[in-house]
Amino acid sequence: MIRFWIALFLGKIIYYTLKLFSQDATTLPGKIALIIDPFFIKKISKRIKNIILITGTNGKTTTNNLLFSLLRKNNYKVLGNLEGANLKSGIATCYIKNPKIFDFATFEIDEGIFPKILEDISPSIVVITNFFRDQLDRYGEIDITVNRIFKALEEKKGIKLVLNGDDPFVARFQALPHEKIFYGIKEKIRDEDSDIKESIYCPKCGKKLFYEYFTYAQLGRYSCSCGFKNPEYEFYIKNINRKDSQNFSIIEKDTEVSLSFKYPGIYNLYNVLAGYAVGRIIGLSPDNLRENISSFSFFLGRFEKFIYKGKDKIIILVKNPTGYNQVLDMIRGDPSDKILTLILNDNIADGRDVSWIWDVDFEKLKEDKSIKKIYCSGKRGEDLMVRLKYAEIPLDKILLVKSLRKAINLSLSSPYKAFILPTYTALFKTRKLLLRKGKNGT
Numbered sequence: 176m177i178r179f180w181i182a183l184f185l186g187k188i189i190y191y192t193l194k195l196f197s198q199d200a201t202t203l204p205g206k207i208a209l210i211i212d213p214f215f216i217k218k219i220s221k222r223i224k225n226i227i228l229i230t231g232t233n234g235k236t237t238t239n240n241l242l243f244s245l246l247r248k249n250n251y252k253v254l255g256n257l258e259g260a261n262l263k264s265g266i267a268t269c270y271i272k273n274p275k276i277f278d279f280a281t282f283e284i285d286e287g288i289f290p291k292i293l294e295d296i297s298p299s300i301v302v303i304t305n306f307f308r309d310q311l312d313r314y315g316e317i318d319i320t321v322n323r324i325f326k327a328l329e330e331k332k333g334i335k336l337v338l339n340g341d342d343p344f345v346a347r348f349q350a351l352p353h354e355k356i357f358y359g360i361k362e363k364i365r366d367e368d369s370d371i372k373e374s375i376y377c378p379k380c381g382k383k384l385f386y387e388y389f390t391y392a393q394l395g396r397y398s399c400s401c402g403f404k405n406p407e408y409e410f411y412i413k414n415i416n417r418k419d420s421q422n423f424s425i426i427e428k429d430t431e432v433s434l435s436f437k438y439p440g441i442y443n444l445y446n447v448l449a450g451y452a453v454g455r456i457i458g459l460s461p462d463n464l465r466e467n468i469s470s471f472s473f474f475l476g477r478f479e480k481f482i483y484k485g486k487d488k489i490i491i492l493v494k495n496p497t498g499y500n501q502v503l504d505m506i507r508g509d510p511s512d513k514i515l516t517l518i519l520n521d522n523i524a525d526g527r528d529v530s531w532i533w534d535v536d537f538e539k540l541k542e543d544k545s546i547k548k549i550y551c552s553g554k555r556g557e558d559l560m561v562r563l564k565y566a567e568i569p570l571d572k573i574l575l576v577k578s579l580r581k582a583i584n585l586s587l588s589s590p591y592k593a594f595i596l597p598t599y600t601a602l603f604k605t606r607k608l609l610l611r612k613g614k615n616g617t
Contacts, residue, residue: 179218182208186271199603201260205267216263217295219270223254223280226296227453228289230324231304231345233498234446235261235283237438238302240473241450242281248467249459254280258475259599261285263292279457286320290327300456301328302337302449306344307373307392307497308531317344317373328353337452339445340406341394347378349406356456358410358448361396361426363388364417364441373497379403391441392497410452412444425451432461435469438478439505442498476602481609488586488593488609492602494525496534499596503539506594512545516586518553518579518597518605525598529555537566547591551575552582553601583608 186208193200208215229235236259243255254277256269261283284292306317339345340357375384377399389395398404414424421436436447454464476492493499521529551559576582586593597605
Protein backbone atom coordinates (compact mmCIF):
# COMPACT_ATOMS: atom_id res chain seq x y z
CA MET A 176 0.00 0.00 0.00
CA ILE A 177 3.01 2.33 0.26
CA ARG A 178 2.92 2.95 -3.50
CA PHE A 179 -0.80 3.74 -3.28
CA TRP A 180 -0.33 6.43 -0.63
CA ILE A 181 2.65 7.94 -2.49
CA ALA A 182 0.62 8.00 -5.71
CA LEU A 183 -2.32 9.61 -3.91
CA PHE A 184 -0.10 12.23 -2.24
CA LEU A 185 1.73 13.24 -5.44
CA GLY A 186 -1.52 13.17 -7.41
CA LYS A 187 -3.03 15.64 -4.96
CA ILE A 188 -0.02 17.97 -5.24
CA ILE A 189 -0.33 17.96 -9.04
CA TYR A 190 -4.10 18.50 -8.85
CA TYR A 191 -3.89 21.55 -6.58
CA THR A 192 -0.95 22.98 -8.54
CA LEU A 193 -2.94 22.78 -11.79
CA LYS A 194 -6.00 24.37 -10.16
CA LEU A 195 -3.80 27.16 -8.78
CA PHE A 196 -2.93 28.10 -12.36
CA SER A 197 -6.55 27.69 -13.55
CA GLN A 198 -5.71 24.60 -15.59
CA ASP A 199 -7.98 21.62 -16.18
CA ALA A 200 -6.99 18.86 -13.79
CA THR A 201 -9.13 15.98 -14.99
CA THR A 202 -6.44 13.53 -16.17
CA LEU A 203 -2.82 14.48 -15.35
CA PRO A 204 -2.99 13.75 -11.58
CA GLY A 205 -4.37 10.30 -12.40
CA LYS A 206 -1.73 9.65 -15.06
CA ILE A 207 1.04 10.31 -12.56
CA ALA A 208 -0.66 8.20 -9.88
CA LEU A 209 -0.96 5.26 -12.30
CA ILE A 210 2.73 5.51 -13.23
CA ILE A 211 3.66 5.30 -9.55
CA ASP A 212 1.11 2.56 -8.76
CA PRO A 213 -0.28 0.64 -11.78
CA PHE A 214 -2.83 -1.02 -9.44
CA PHE A 215 -4.18 2.33 -8.19
CA ILE A 216 -7.68 1.82 -9.68
CA LYS A 217 -7.96 -1.73 -8.40
CA LYS A 218 -7.12 -0.46 -4.91
CA ILE A 219 -9.60 2.42 -4.94
CA SER A 220 -12.35 0.07 -6.16
CA LYS A 221 -12.02 -1.80 -2.85
CA ARG A 222 -12.98 1.43 -1.06
CA ILE A 223 -16.33 1.62 -2.90
CA LYS A 224 -19.29 -0.59 -1.93
CA ASN A 225 -21.14 -0.51 -5.27
CA ILE A 226 -19.75 0.48 -8.67
CA ILE A 227 -21.89 1.41 -11.68
CA LEU A 228 -20.19 1.60 -15.09
CA ILE A 229 -21.74 3.35 -18.09
CA THR A 230 -20.34 2.66 -21.56
CA GLY A 231 -21.40 2.99 -25.20
CA THR A 232 -20.92 5.71 -27.81
CA ASN A 233 -23.40 8.48 -26.96
CA GLY A 234 -25.11 9.45 -23.72
CA LYS A 235 -22.46 8.29 -21.24
CA THR A 236 -21.76 11.66 -19.63
CA THR A 237 -25.40 12.72 -19.28
CA THR A 238 -26.45 9.33 -17.90
CA ASN A 239 -23.49 9.31 -15.52
CA ASN A 240 -24.23 12.81 -14.21
CA LEU A 241 -27.92 11.99 -13.84
CA LEU A 242 -27.17 8.85 -11.81
CA PHE A 243 -24.66 10.72 -9.67
CA SER A 244 -27.27 13.41 -8.97
CA LEU A 245 -30.01 10.89 -8.12
CA LEU A 246 -27.75 9.12 -5.64
CA ARG A 247 -26.46 12.33 -4.05
CA LYS A 248 -30.00 13.62 -3.56
CA ASN A 249 -30.74 10.43 -1.64
CA ASN A 250 -27.83 11.10 0.73
CA TYR A 251 -25.49 8.43 -0.56
CA LYS A 252 -21.75 9.07 -0.60
CA VAL A 253 -20.98 8.99 -4.32
CA LEU A 254 -17.84 9.24 -6.46
CA GLY A 255 -18.06 10.05 -10.17
CA ASN A 256 -15.96 11.16 -13.15
CA LEU A 257 -18.46 13.86 -14.07
CA GLU A 258 -16.33 15.89 -16.50
CA GLY A 259 -16.27 13.16 -19.15
CA ALA A 260 -12.66 12.09 -18.46
CA ASN A 261 -13.49 8.43 -19.08
CA LEU A 262 -10.08 6.77 -19.37
CA LYS A 263 -8.15 5.20 -16.49
CA SER A 264 -6.47 8.53 -15.76
CA GLY A 265 -9.84 10.25 -15.35
CA ILE A 266 -11.11 7.62 -12.92
CA ALA A 267 -7.92 7.85 -10.89
CA THR A 268 -8.09 11.65 -10.84
CA CYS A 269 -11.67 11.79 -9.56
CA TYR A 270 -10.63 9.69 -6.55
CA ILE A 271 -7.51 11.78 -5.96
CA LYS A 272 -9.75 14.85 -5.68
CA ASN A 273 -11.91 13.20 -3.03
CA PRO A 274 -10.28 10.16 -1.35
CA LYS A 275 -12.92 8.59 0.94
CA ILE A 276 -14.97 5.46 1.47
CA PHE A 277 -18.04 5.58 -0.81
CA ASP A 278 -21.44 3.90 -0.99
CA PHE A 279 -21.50 4.20 -4.78
CA ALA A 280 -19.30 5.17 -7.70
CA THR A 281 -20.71 6.04 -11.12
CA PHE A 282 -18.03 5.92 -13.82
CA GLU A 283 -18.52 6.54 -17.51
CA ILE A 284 -16.05 4.40 -19.41
CA ASP A 285 -14.69 4.90 -22.91
CA GLU A 286 -15.94 1.91 -24.90
CA GLY A 287 -12.46 1.30 -26.29
CA ILE A 288 -10.89 0.69 -22.87
CA PHE A 289 -13.90 -0.94 -21.19
CA PRO A 290 -12.37 -4.45 -21.27
CA LYS A 291 -9.22 -3.12 -19.57
CA ILE A 292 -11.29 -1.39 -16.87
CA LEU A 293 -13.05 -4.68 -16.11
CA GLU A 294 -9.65 -6.15 -15.27
CA ASP A 295 -9.37 -3.67 -12.36
CA ILE A 296 -13.01 -3.13 -11.34
CA SER A 297 -15.84 -5.53 -10.48
CA PRO A 298 -19.02 -3.48 -11.01
CA SER A 299 -22.43 -4.39 -9.65
CA ILE A 300 -24.22 -2.72 -12.59
CA VAL A 301 -23.14 -2.00 -16.18
CA VAL A 302 -25.19 0.29 -18.43
CA ILE A 303 -24.71 0.04 -22.21
CA THR A 304 -26.29 2.95 -24.09
CA ASN A 305 -25.71 2.42 -27.85
CA PHE A 306 -23.00 1.87 -30.44
CA PHE A 307 -22.19 4.20 -33.34
CA ARG A 308 -19.08 4.89 -35.38
CA ASP A 309 -16.80 7.13 -33.35
CA GLN A 310 -13.09 7.79 -33.96
CA LEU A 311 -12.46 4.92 -36.37
CA ASP A 312 -8.74 5.63 -36.14
CA ARG A 313 -8.92 4.52 -32.48
CA TYR A 314 -11.70 1.96 -32.30
CA GLY A 315 -11.98 0.39 -35.74
CA GLU A 316 -15.41 -0.79 -36.88
CA ILE A 317 -18.29 -1.15 -34.43
CA ASP A 318 -18.33 -4.95 -34.52
CA ILE A 319 -14.79 -5.01 -33.13
CA THR A 320 -15.75 -2.84 -30.16
CA VAL A 321 -18.98 -4.73 -29.47
CA ASN A 322 -17.24 -8.11 -29.56
CA ARG A 323 -14.47 -6.97 -27.21
CA ILE A 324 -16.98 -5.69 -24.65
CA PHE A 325 -19.08 -8.85 -25.01
CA LYS A 326 -16.09 -11.11 -24.34
CA ALA A 327 -14.93 -9.01 -21.39
CA LEU A 328 -18.37 -9.21 -19.77
CA GLU A 329 -18.62 -12.92 -20.52
CA GLU A 330 -15.67 -13.51 -18.21
CA LYS A 331 -17.19 -11.52 -15.30
CA LYS A 332 -19.85 -12.81 -12.92
CA GLY A 333 -22.36 -11.09 -10.65
CA ILE A 334 -23.10 -8.11 -12.90
CA LYS A 335 -26.54 -6.72 -13.69
CA LEU A 336 -26.65 -5.42 -17.26
CA VAL A 337 -28.90 -2.45 -18.06
CA LEU A 338 -29.24 -2.46 -21.84
CA ASN A 339 -30.78 -0.26 -24.52
CA GLY A 340 -32.85 -2.86 -26.35
CA ASP A 341 -33.73 -0.44 -29.16
CA ASP A 342 -30.19 -0.77 -30.55
CA PRO A 343 -29.58 -4.11 -32.31
CA PHE A 344 -25.90 -3.87 -31.41
CA VAL A 345 -26.76 -3.69 -27.69
CA ALA A 346 -29.48 -6.35 -28.02
CA ARG A 347 -26.70 -8.83 -28.88
CA PHE A 348 -25.84 -8.84 -25.19
CA GLN A 349 -29.03 -10.75 -24.39
CA ALA A 350 -26.93 -13.85 -25.20
CA LEU A 351 -24.86 -13.29 -22.04
CA PRO A 352 -25.71 -15.35 -18.93
CA HIS A 353 -25.95 -12.28 -16.67
CA GLU A 354 -29.12 -10.77 -15.23
CA LYS A 355 -30.33 -8.35 -17.91
CA ILE A 356 -32.67 -5.35 -17.66
CA PHE A 357 -33.75 -3.89 -21.00
CA TYR A 358 -35.17 -0.45 -21.71
CA GLY A 359 -36.52 1.26 -24.83
CA ILE A 360 -39.12 3.52 -26.45
CA LYS A 361 -42.38 1.82 -27.38
CA GLU A 362 -43.93 4.25 -29.82
CA LYS A 363 -43.21 6.00 -33.09
CA ILE A 364 -41.84 9.48 -32.46
CA ARG A 365 -41.37 10.95 -35.94
CA ASP A 366 -42.04 10.29 -39.58
CA GLU A 367 -38.69 11.53 -40.91
CA ASP A 368 -36.20 8.76 -41.60
CA SER A 369 -32.96 10.20 -43.00
CA ASP A 370 -30.51 9.33 -40.22
CA ILE A 371 -27.27 7.43 -40.69
CA LYS A 372 -27.77 3.81 -39.70
CA GLU A 373 -24.69 1.89 -38.65
CA SER A 374 -26.31 -1.44 -39.46
CA ILE A 375 -29.83 -2.64 -40.22
CA TYR A 376 -28.77 -6.26 -40.59
CA CYS A 377 -29.53 -9.01 -38.14
CA PRO A 378 -26.51 -9.82 -35.92
CA LYS A 379 -27.78 -13.39 -35.63
CA CYS A 380 -28.33 -14.46 -39.27
CA GLY A 381 -27.18 -11.48 -41.37
CA LYS A 382 -30.52 -10.79 -43.08
CA LYS A 383 -31.90 -7.27 -43.36
CA LEU A 384 -33.97 -6.33 -40.32
CA PHE A 385 -37.59 -5.28 -40.70
CA TYR A 386 -38.29 -2.00 -38.89
CA GLU A 387 -41.74 -0.94 -37.75
CA TYR A 388 -40.23 2.48 -37.00
CA PHE A 389 -36.93 4.19 -36.20
CA THR A 390 -36.42 6.47 -33.21
CA TYR A 391 -33.05 7.66 -34.53
CA ALA A 392 -30.13 6.09 -36.39
CA GLN A 393 -30.50 2.28 -36.23
CA LEU A 394 -32.49 2.44 -32.97
CA GLY A 395 -36.14 1.51 -33.19
CA ARG A 396 -38.62 -1.36 -33.34
CA TYR A 397 -37.07 -4.19 -35.35
CA SER A 398 -37.47 -7.90 -36.04
CA CYS A 399 -36.00 -10.65 -38.22
CA SER A 400 -37.44 -13.81 -39.73
CA CYS A 401 -34.89 -15.82 -37.69
CA GLY A 402 -36.51 -14.64 -34.44
CA PHE A 403 -34.11 -11.86 -33.46
CA LYS A 404 -36.08 -8.80 -32.28
CA ASN A 405 -36.34 -6.20 -29.54
CA PRO A 406 -36.19 -7.97 -26.18
CA GLU A 407 -39.00 -7.59 -23.68
CA TYR A 408 -38.55 -4.34 -21.75
CA GLU A 409 -38.59 -3.96 -17.99
CA PHE A 410 -38.74 -0.18 -18.51
CA TYR A 411 -40.09 1.69 -21.51
CA ILE A 412 -41.29 5.13 -22.54
CA LYS A 413 -44.59 6.10 -24.16
CA ASN A 414 -46.96 9.13 -24.36
CA ILE A 415 -44.16 11.43 -25.53
CA ASN A 416 -44.83 15.15 -25.92
CA ARG A 417 -41.75 17.07 -27.08
CA LYS A 418 -43.23 20.50 -27.86
CA ASP A 419 -41.72 22.44 -24.96
CA SER A 420 -39.81 20.49 -22.34
CA GLN A 421 -40.02 16.75 -22.91
CA ASN A 422 -43.00 15.15 -21.17
CA PHE A 423 -43.52 11.40 -21.21
CA SER A 424 -44.44 8.32 -19.20
CA ILE A 425 -42.15 5.54 -18.02
CA ILE A 426 -43.78 2.14 -17.68
CA GLU A 427 -42.47 -0.48 -15.24
CA LYS A 428 -44.71 -3.56 -15.02
CA ASP A 429 -48.09 -2.15 -13.89
CA THR A 430 -46.66 1.20 -12.78
CA GLU A 431 -46.82 4.31 -14.97
CA VAL A 432 -44.91 7.42 -13.93
CA SER A 433 -45.26 10.77 -15.72
CA LEU A 434 -42.02 12.78 -15.97
CA SER A 435 -40.62 15.87 -17.60
CA PHE A 436 -37.05 16.56 -18.66
CA LYS A 437 -35.85 20.04 -19.53
CA TYR A 438 -33.27 19.01 -22.15
CA PRO A 439 -34.39 18.31 -25.73
CA GLY A 440 -33.41 15.43 -28.01
CA ILE A 441 -34.60 11.88 -28.50
CA TYR A 442 -31.27 10.62 -27.19
CA ASN A 443 -32.00 12.33 -23.86
CA LEU A 444 -35.15 10.22 -23.51
CA TYR A 445 -32.88 7.17 -23.57
CA ASN A 446 -30.50 8.77 -21.05
CA VAL A 447 -33.37 9.43 -18.64
CA LEU A 448 -34.73 5.92 -19.10
CA ALA A 449 -31.33 4.36 -18.33
CA GLY A 450 -30.98 6.52 -15.20
CA TYR A 451 -34.52 5.71 -14.07
CA ALA A 452 -33.96 1.96 -14.57
CA VAL A 453 -30.78 1.97 -12.48
CA GLY A 454 -32.51 4.08 -9.82
CA ARG A 455 -35.28 1.50 -9.50
CA ILE A 456 -32.77 -1.38 -9.42
CA ILE A 457 -30.98 0.14 -6.43
CA GLY A 458 -34.30 0.79 -4.63
CA LEU A 459 -35.27 4.42 -5.29
CA SER A 460 -39.03 5.01 -5.46
CA PRO A 461 -40.84 6.13 -8.65
CA ASP A 462 -41.94 9.39 -6.96
CA ASN A 463 -38.40 10.09 -5.80
CA LEU A 464 -37.05 9.54 -9.31
CA ARG A 465 -39.78 11.63 -10.95
CA GLU A 466 -39.06 14.62 -8.72
CA ASN A 467 -35.27 14.44 -9.02
CA ILE A 468 -35.17 13.76 -12.77
CA SER A 469 -37.52 16.66 -13.47
CA SER A 470 -35.32 19.06 -11.48
CA PHE A 471 -32.00 17.75 -12.85
CA SER A 472 -29.62 20.35 -14.30
CA PHE A 473 -26.55 19.50 -16.30
CA PHE A 474 -23.53 21.52 -17.35
CA LEU A 475 -20.34 20.80 -19.28
CA GLY A 476 -21.54 21.50 -22.79
CA ARG A 477 -24.62 19.32 -23.00
CA PHE A 478 -27.15 21.97 -23.99
CA GLU A 479 -25.51 24.32 -21.50
CA LYS A 480 -27.01 27.77 -21.69
CA PHE A 481 -25.23 31.10 -21.15
CA ILE A 482 -26.98 34.45 -21.24
CA TYR A 483 -25.17 37.46 -22.70
CA LYS A 484 -26.95 40.79 -23.13
CA GLY A 485 -30.28 39.01 -22.94
CA LYS A 486 -29.52 36.44 -25.64
CA ASP A 487 -29.05 32.70 -25.19
CA LYS A 488 -25.67 31.26 -26.13
CA ILE A 489 -25.86 27.47 -26.00
CA ILE A 490 -22.97 24.95 -26.05
CA ILE A 491 -23.58 21.43 -27.31
CA LEU A 492 -20.73 18.93 -27.55
CA VAL A 493 -20.52 17.12 -30.92
CA LYS A 494 -18.20 14.19 -31.57
CA ASN A 495 -19.64 11.77 -34.15
CA PRO A 496 -22.08 11.82 -37.09
CA THR A 497 -25.10 10.35 -35.28
CA GLY A 498 -24.90 12.75 -32.36
CA TYR A 499 -24.21 15.71 -34.65
CA ASN A 500 -27.27 14.94 -36.75
CA GLN A 501 -29.46 14.80 -33.65
CA VAL A 502 -28.14 18.23 -32.60
CA LEU A 503 -28.82 19.68 -36.05
CA ASP A 504 -32.38 18.35 -35.87
CA MET A 505 -32.85 20.14 -32.54
CA ILE A 506 -31.47 23.37 -33.98
CA ARG A 507 -33.74 23.14 -37.01
CA GLY A 508 -36.70 22.71 -34.67
CA ASP A 509 -35.91 26.03 -32.97
CA PRO A 510 -37.81 28.81 -34.80
CA SER A 511 -35.58 31.62 -33.44
CA ASP A 512 -33.21 33.59 -35.65
CA LYS A 513 -29.78 32.20 -34.82
CA ILE A 514 -26.12 31.82 -35.66
CA LEU A 515 -24.00 28.67 -35.48
CA THR A 516 -20.39 28.42 -34.38
CA LEU A 517 -18.89 25.08 -35.41
CA ILE A 518 -15.54 24.14 -33.85
CA LEU A 519 -13.54 21.13 -35.06
CA ASN A 520 -10.29 19.90 -33.51
CA ASP A 521 -8.26 16.81 -34.36
CA ASN A 522 -6.36 16.26 -31.12
CA ILE A 523 -5.95 12.73 -29.80
CA ALA A 524 -9.06 12.94 -27.61
CA ASP A 525 -11.12 14.15 -30.60
CA GLY A 526 -9.77 11.56 -33.04
CA ARG A 527 -7.16 12.42 -35.64
CA ASP A 528 -9.40 11.40 -38.53
CA VAL A 529 -11.98 14.13 -39.22
CA SER A 530 -13.46 12.49 -42.33
CA TRP A 531 -16.54 11.73 -40.21
CA ILE A 532 -17.85 15.26 -40.84
CA TRP A 533 -18.77 14.10 -44.37
CA ASP A 534 -21.33 11.79 -42.76
CA VAL A 535 -22.97 14.70 -40.94
CA ASP A 536 -26.08 15.81 -42.80
CA PHE A 537 -25.27 19.52 -43.07
CA GLU A 538 -27.45 19.59 -46.20
CA LYS A 539 -30.49 19.86 -43.94
CA LEU A 540 -29.36 23.43 -43.04
CA LYS A 541 -29.16 24.85 -46.56
CA GLU A 542 -32.80 26.00 -46.73
CA ASP A 543 -33.00 27.20 -43.13
CA LYS A 544 -33.51 30.96 -43.33
CA SER A 545 -33.45 31.34 -39.53
CA ILE A 546 -29.68 30.65 -39.59
CA LYS A 547 -28.08 34.03 -40.24
CA LYS A 548 -24.40 33.08 -40.05
CA ILE A 549 -22.19 30.03 -39.58
CA TYR A 550 -18.70 30.53 -38.12
CA CYS A 551 -16.15 27.74 -38.62
CA SER A 552 -13.28 27.50 -36.15
CA GLY A 553 -10.84 25.10 -34.53
CA LYS A 554 -7.72 23.39 -35.83
CA ARG A 555 -9.68 21.94 -38.73
CA GLY A 556 -12.01 24.87 -39.38
CA GLU A 557 -11.08 24.84 -43.07
CA ASP A 558 -12.37 21.27 -43.36
CA LEU A 559 -15.71 22.44 -42.00
CA MET A 560 -15.76 25.25 -44.57
CA VAL A 561 -15.25 22.78 -47.41
CA ARG A 562 -17.91 20.44 -46.02
CA LEU A 563 -20.46 23.28 -45.77
CA LYS A 564 -19.65 24.41 -49.30
CA TYR A 565 -20.41 20.92 -50.64
CA ALA A 566 -23.62 20.94 -48.55
CA GLU A 567 -24.62 23.91 -50.77
CA ILE A 568 -25.03 26.28 -47.86
CA PRO A 569 -24.88 29.87 -49.24
CA LEU A 570 -21.27 31.03 -49.14
CA ASP A 571 -22.22 34.46 -47.80
CA LYS A 572 -23.45 32.73 -44.64
CA ILE A 573 -20.13 30.99 -43.91
CA LEU A 574 -17.07 32.61 -42.33
CA LEU A 575 -13.78 31.01 -41.27
CA VAL A 576 -12.55 32.32 -37.91
CA LYS A 577 -9.22 30.70 -37.02
CA SER A 578 -9.01 32.16 -33.52
CA LEU A 579 -11.32 30.38 -31.09
CA ARG A 580 -11.39 33.45 -28.86
CA LYS A 581 -12.52 35.62 -31.78
CA ALA A 582 -15.13 33.05 -32.81
CA ILE A 583 -16.62 33.06 -29.30
CA ASN A 584 -16.55 36.87 -29.19
CA LEU A 585 -18.44 36.97 -32.49
CA SER A 586 -20.96 34.52 -31.06
CA LEU A 587 -21.43 36.70 -28.00
CA SER A 588 -21.70 39.98 -29.91
CA SER A 589 -24.30 38.60 -32.31
CA PRO A 590 -27.82 39.99 -31.74
CA TYR A 591 -29.18 36.46 -32.26
CA LYS A 592 -29.34 33.27 -30.28
CA ALA A 593 -26.08 31.34 -30.79
CA PHE A 594 -25.54 27.59 -30.90
CA ILE A 595 -21.87 26.73 -30.30
CA LEU A 596 -20.90 23.20 -31.34
CA PRO A 597 -17.35 22.21 -30.25
CA THR A 598 -15.63 18.84 -30.40
CA TYR A 599 -14.27 17.46 -27.13
CA THR A 600 -10.94 19.27 -26.70
CA ALA A 601 -12.47 22.60 -27.72
CA LEU A 602 -15.27 22.26 -25.19
CA PHE A 603 -13.42 23.27 -22.04
CA LYS A 604 -11.73 26.34 -23.53
CA THR A 605 -15.04 27.40 -25.05
CA ARG A 606 -16.74 27.16 -21.65
CA LYS A 607 -13.99 29.21 -20.02
CA LEU A 608 -14.35 31.97 -22.60
CA LEU A 609 -18.12 32.05 -22.13
CA LEU A 610 -17.94 31.97 -18.35
CA ARG A 611 -15.75 35.08 -18.37
CA LYS A 612 -18.39 37.14 -20.16
CA GLY A 613 -21.73 35.38 -19.98
CA LYS A 614 -24.06 34.42 -17.17
CA ASN A 615 -24.64 30.69 -16.84
CA GLY A 616 -28.36 30.22 -17.26
CA THR A 617 -28.65 26.44 -17.20
